[in-house]
Amino acid sequence: MTVQRTALRNPTSDDGDSLLLDRSSLFVQRTSVVAAQAAAEADEVDREGRFPTAAIDAAREHKLLGMQIPVEFGGFGASVHDVADVCYALGRACASSAMIFAMHQTKVACLVRHGRGNAYMESLMRRIASEQLLMASSTTEGQNGGNIRASAAAVGHEGDHITLKRDATVISYGAEADGLVTIARRADGAAASDQVLLALTTDDYTIARTQGWETLGMRGTCSTGFALEVSCPSDRMFSESYDRIHGQTMTPFAHLCWSSAWAGIAAAAVERTQRFLRKAARSAGGQMPPAASHYTAAKMALARLRAMIVTNMDAFAAHEYDERALSSLDFQSSITLLKVQASELAVETVMHAMRACGLSGYRNDGEFSISRHLRDVLSAPIMINNDRILTNIATANLMSAVPASLYE
Structure with missing residues (x-):
C-alpha cells in the first residue's frame, strides 16, 4: 500500500x-x-x-x-x-x-x-x-433494508429544540457508544430523500433495545436494534443537507474505510495460509500440498484489492474539497462501485486462502483456522446490499456515454 x-x-x-x-x-x-x-x-x-x-x-x-x-x-x-x-x-x-x-x-x-x-x-x-x-452509526431504519437515502422518521421542531423518534433496526455498538450520528427527514411533510444529519451525545437521546445480534460473522460489532428517542437543541443538526454530506463525505469515507478493513481480513487469511504452506512443505521434504495453487490466487487477489483501494483513495484525496469533482458521475460511480468490487474480491481472497489450507483452514480450532475470517468477510457484500448498489448505479449511468477510446 x-x-x-x-x-x-x-x-x-x-x-x-x-x-x-x-x-x-x-x-x-x-x-x-x-x-x-x-x-x-x-x-x-x-x-x-x-x-x-x-x-x-x-x-x-x-x-x-x-x-x-x-x-x-x-x-x-x-x-x-x-x-x-x-x-x-x-x-x-x-x-x-x-x-x-x-x-x-x-x-x-x-x-x-x-x-x-x-x-x-x-x-x-x-x-x-x-x-x-466513540461515535456510533445509526443509518438503518425500519424495513428500509439499509437504503440510507430515504428516511421515514422526521425531525420535530419546537423553536430551538428538536425531537426525533426512530425505529433504528441497527445501531452498531449503540449500547457501548458515547454518542451517535443519525439521519432523518428534515421535517414532517418533507420527502423521504429530504434528509438531515444529526450528531448527538448520550445526553441528547435514549435507546431501548428491540432486536438482538446473533449473526454468522462481525459478531463483535454488536449491531443490535433500538427504539431511538431524541430530544435536544437544534444545533445538533448539520446545516448542510444530507445529500451533500452523503456524496462528499459519508460514502467516500465509508467505502474506503470499510474496504480497507475487509482487505485487512483478507491479508490475515493469506498470512495464515502462507504459514500453513511453509509448515506443510517442511514436513513433506519441500513438496507443496496439492491445493497450494490457491495461495497464489489469494496473493494475486489481495494485490488487486489493495491496489483498487489505493487508487480510489488517491483520487478522493486529490479532490477532497472540490465539490464539483466529488459530485461528478465518474467519481460517484467509482467510489460506490469500490464497495461492491472490494467486498466481492475480499471474499474471493479468503476463499482461495481457505482452499489452500484445506481442512486445517476449514476447522474452527487450530492455528491455521480461517473460519472466523471467512464468516466476517462474508458480511461485506451483504451489510449494504451489492445488488441494490448495482441497480442504483445502472439507473444513474443510463444517460452517460460509453467511451469510444481508451484515453477519454
Whole structure:
C-alpha cells in the first residue's frame, strides 16, 4: 500500500510544544499496539459475540479515536490515508474492531468536513479529541433494508429544540457508544430523500433495545436494534443537507474505510495460509500440498484489492474539497462501485486462502483456522446490499456515454 507521509503537529507532546511528527512515528507505532490488543481478544470477541472492549480502550489510550480531528480542535489532523491504514491493520487483527473503528471514523469525518462554524459541532470535535468519545452509526431504519437515502422518521421542531423518534433496526455498538450520528427527514411533510444529519451525545437521546445480534460473522460489532428517542437543541443538526454530506463525505469515507478493513481480513487469511504452506512443505521434504495453487490466487487477489483501494483513495484525496469533482458521475460511480468490487474480491481472497489450507483452514480450532475470517468477510457484500448498489448505479449511468477510446 502506498505510504503517505504527513507532517503533523502533536498537541499532546510532553513538553507542551508543538512538534512536527512523521506519520509513521505517530500512527504506525500506536496502531501496532492497538492491533496487538485487538488480536489477543479476537477469538473471544467472536465466540461470545461481545464488544471488543480492550481493543477500543487501547485505541482511546493511544488517541486514535480522535486522530482525524483537526489540530486546532486538539486532534492530529490525520488524512484519509492514515485512517484507512489503521482500518487495514485492525482488520488483520480483529474484523469487529476494524469495522467499529471504520464506522466511527466515517462519522467523525462528517463532523470534520461539515461541522465548522457550528459552536456545538466544534465543541464535539474537541471532546472527541480530548475524551476520545466513540461515535456510533445509526443509518438503518425500519424495513428500509439499509437504503440510507430515504428516511421515514422526521425531525420535530419546537423553536430551538428538536425531537426525533426512530425505529433504528441497527445501531452498531449503540449500547457501548458515547454518542451517535443519525439521519432523518428534515421535517414532517418533507420527502423521504429530504434528509438531515444529526450528531448527538448520550445526553441528547435514549435507546431501548428491540432486536438482538446473533449473526454468522462481525459478531463483535454488536449491531443490535433500538427504539431511538431524541430530544435536544437544534444545533445538533448539520446545516448542510444530507445529500451533500452523503456524496462528499459519508460514502467516500465509508467505502474506503470499510474496504480497507475487509482487505485487512483478507491479508490475515493469506498470512495464515502462507504459514500453513511453509509448515506443510517442511514436513513433506519441500513438496507443496496439492491445493497450494490457491495461495497464489489469494496473493494475486489481495494485490488487486489493495491496489483498487489505493487508487480510489488517491483520487478522493486529490479532490477532497472540490465539490464539483466529488459530485461528478465518474467519481460517484467509482467510489460506490469500490464497495461492491472490494467486498466481492475480499471474499474471493479468503476463499482461495481457505482452499489452500484445506481442512486445517476449514476447522474452527487450530492455528491455521480461517473460519472466523471467512464468516466476517462474508458480511461485506451483504451489510449494504451489492445488488441494490448495482441497480442504483445502472439507473444513474443510463444517460452517460460509453467511451469510444481508451484515453477519454
